[in-house]
Amino acid sequence: MKKMCLLLTLASGWLLSEAAASAQTASVAEVPSIPTPAAMAAAAASGGGLMRAVASGDAAAAADALAAGADPNAVLQISAAGASMTATALAAAVAGPEMVTVLIRAGGDVNGAGRSVPPLAAAAVACRPEAATLLLAHGARPAGPGSPDAASPLMAACQGSCPSVARLLLDHGASAHLVTPSGLTPLMAAAWWGSSGCVRLLLAHDADLLATDHAGHDGIYLAAVRDHPDCLNLLLEAGGEADRATIRGWTALMAAARSGCTRCVESLLEHHADAGDRTPAGWTALHEAARHCHADIARLLVQADAAAGGRGRPPAGPLATAVQNICPGVMKAVLESIDDLKSYRRHLDRAAAMLEDRGADPTLPEAVKARIEKCMAAIESARSHVEDGAEEETP
Numbered sequence: 001m002k003k004m005c006l007l008l009t010l011a012s013g014w015l016l017s018e019a020a021a022s023a024q025t026a027s028v029a030e031v032p033s034i035p036t037p038a039a040m041a042a043a044a045a046s047g048g049g050l051m052r053a054v055a056s057g058d059a060a061a062a063a064d065a066l067a068a069g070a071d072p073n074a075v076l077q078i079s080a081a082g083a084s085m086t087a088t089a090l091a092a093a094v095a096g097p098e099m100v101t102v103l104i105r106a107g108g109d110v111n112g113a114g115r116s117v118p119p120l121a122a123a124a125v126a127c128r129p130e131a132a133t134l135l136l137a138h139g140a141r142p143a144g145p146g147s148p149d150a151a152s153p154l155m156a157a158c159q160g161s162c163p164s165v166a167r168l169l170l171d172h173g174a175s176a177h178l179v180t181p182s183g184l185t186p187l188m189a190a191a192w193w194g195s196s197g198c199v200r201l202l203l204a205h206d207a208d209l210l211a212t213d214h215a216g217h218d219g220i221y222l223a224a225v226r227d228h229p230d231c232l233n234l235l236l237e238a239g240g241e242a243d244r245a246t247i248r249g250w251t252a253l254m255a256a257a258r259s260g261c262t263r264c265v266e267s268l269l270e271h272h273a274d275a276g277d278r279t280p281a282g283w284t285a286l287h288e289a290a291r292h293c294h295a296d297i298a299r300l301l302v303q304a305d306a307a308a309g310g311r312g313r314p315p316a317g318p319l320a321t322a323v324q325n326i327c328p329g330v331m332k333a334v335l336e337s338i339d340d341l342k343s344y345r346r347h348l349d350r351a352a353a354m355l356e357d358r359g360a361d362p363t364l365p366e367a368v369k370a371r372i373e374k375c376m377a378a379i380e381s382a383r384s385h386v387e388d389g390a391e392e393e394t395p
Contacts, residue, residue, distance in 0.1 A: 031184060031192040031222065033159050034117050034151050035078045035085075037093040037126040043078040044090055051076055054090045059102050062087075072108035075116050084116040092131040093122035100131050110140040118144050120153040124169070127162035132169070142174040149180050158190040163197035176205035183213035191219035191235065194228035199235065209240045216246035225255035229263035232256075242271035249279030257288040257297050265297050275304040282317065286334070290321040295329025298322075302337035319344075323351045326358075328374035335382045345383075352379050 035043075044055035050070035053061035066072060075084045088108035091099040100119070104110060112118040120140040123131040132153075136142065144152040154174045157166035166186075170176060179185055187207040190198035199219075203209075212218045220240045223232035232252075236242060245251050253273045256264035265285075269275065278284045286305070289298040298318075322330040331351075338344055358364070359372045 031189055032149070032180075032182075034121060034125055034156055035083050037122075040078055040085055040090050040117075040122065041094050043076060043085075047076045048074075050074075050087050051090060054087050054095055054099055054103075057095050057099065059095075059099050062099060062102055063106075066102070066106040072103045072106045073113045075113050078117070084114075085122065086113050086116055086119070088112070089117050089119040089122040092119040092128060092135060093126040096128065097130045097134045100134055104134075104138055110135050110138045111145040117151050118153060120144070120169075121151045121156035124153045124156035124162060124165045125160040127157075127160045127165060129162075129164045129168060132165045136168070136172050142169045142172040143178070152178060152180075154178060154186045155180070155184075155189050158186055158195050158198045159193050161193060161195035161198065163195070163201045166198050166201055170201070170205055176202050176207045179211070183211070183215075185211045185219075187211070188213065188217070188219045188222055191223040191228065191231045192226055194223075194226060194231055196228075196230040196234060199231050203234065203238050209235065209238055212244075212246075215248070216244075218244060220244070221246065221250070221252045221255050224252040224261060224264045224268070225259050227256075227259045227261040227264065229261055229267060232261075232264050233267050236267060236271045242268045242273040243277065245277070245279075249281075249283075251277050251285070253277065253285045253301075254279075254283070254288050257285040257294060257301065258292055260292060260294045260297065262294075262296050262300070265300050269300065269304050275301045284318070286318040287321050290318045290327060290330045290334070291325060293322075293325055293327035293330060295327065295333055298330040298333040302333055305337075319347060319351065323354060323375065326355075326368060326371045326375060328371055328378055331375055332378045332381075335378060338382075341382055341385050348379050348382055352376065355379070 041055045044051040048065070048070060050062060050065040050072070053065055072087050075086055077084045086108065088100060088103045088110065089112055091103055110119055118140070120132060120135050120142070121144060123135060142153060149155070154166060154169050155178070157163075157169060176186060185208060187199065187202045187209070188211065190202060210218065218240070220232055220235045220242065221244070223229075223235060243251060251273065253265065253268045253275065256268060275285060286298060286301045289301060319331065319334045322334060335341070355372050355375050359369060
């Protein structure tokens with residue numbers, strides 16, 4: 001009965017912790033994209049003769065298809081999400097200037113058709129500056145044909161990590177201050193995709209460091225959640241804020257703890273991010289490190305919080321999260337950070353009871369059993385410290 005009470009008590013604490021985590025999941029941003037050149041080429045295999053000729057780079061076959069009546073502005077769907085392209089866009093992404101020239105001479109629209117991926121965006125995501133230069137010379141609009149979105153050429157250049165095309169677009173009038181309907185800017189997209197070259201270029205064009213999307217994510221947060229320390233450092237050194245929170249209360253430090261970006265955590269802490277910050281639900285960066293079993297990050301966070309005077313909540317919550325996810329390294333880091341282990345004896349007993357119960361499952365893989373054994377060893381080590389301390393106090 002005692003063991004059952006321990007299990008129920010600890011399990012209820014875990015459910016609360018996981019409920020808090022689930023409430024924060026929406027703070028993991030998503031940045032829209034256009035199909036990659038590989039996806040465009042693969043889709044062309046199901047198209048007509050013109051598309052197949054363009055994808056294969058056969059200019060003579062493409063000219064024959066056009067002479068036979070193929071429409072250079074016909075649209076082919078690329079993805080289930082509805083993205084589409086013309087032959088000119090395909091040529092800009094996978095074939096090069098010669099093929100683009102053949103299609104333009106046959107009447108191919110350099111700005112694409114309808115809501116299809118603009119040829120200039122296709123050249124940008126494929127990082128083909130020669131094709132982009134040719135399209136611009138024939139009247140392609142550097143900002144794209146429609147309202148700003150993922151298919152805007154500058155956003156596509158950030159996705160393709162192509163500062164050469166991004167510079168070309170900016171020189172021809174594209175704006176570094178472009179904002180999509182969701183609030184995304186090119187600087188934020190460059191941080192998300194890990195294009196440090198585009199981040200540098202956009203900062204040189206006075207891109208807004210403080211811009212956020214409608215959920216409150218800025219470039220620093222996006223770099224942290226995607227494990228791009230170089231981009232994050234560029235933004236921090238340019239004056240970005242290390243401790244901003246999204247509308248759900250998440251910080252870049254929590255995002256870095258989630259992604260496992262140790263260098264990001266180190267940089268954020270060096271720029272005075274607060275390891276004790278928590279969401280309205282009580283979730284901290286240490287919880288997130290425990291949830292994803294990032295032991296090195298857990299050590300950095302407990303050290304930083306201790307150095308700041310321990311402003312974060314007591315580590316019982318992160319300890320429970322580490323136990324639930326069977327993370328021995330995080331458990332050890334959390335336990336070693338507790339000065340008064342005696343007051344945590346009850347938590348240790350609960351953790352041991354839960355781990356014993358899970359370890360009794362005969363279907364568990366050996367790797368999981370090994371992790372449980374390491375967790376139990378961490379608990380026994382902590383218990384021995386408690387017992388040694390009790391002996392020293394005995395007169």
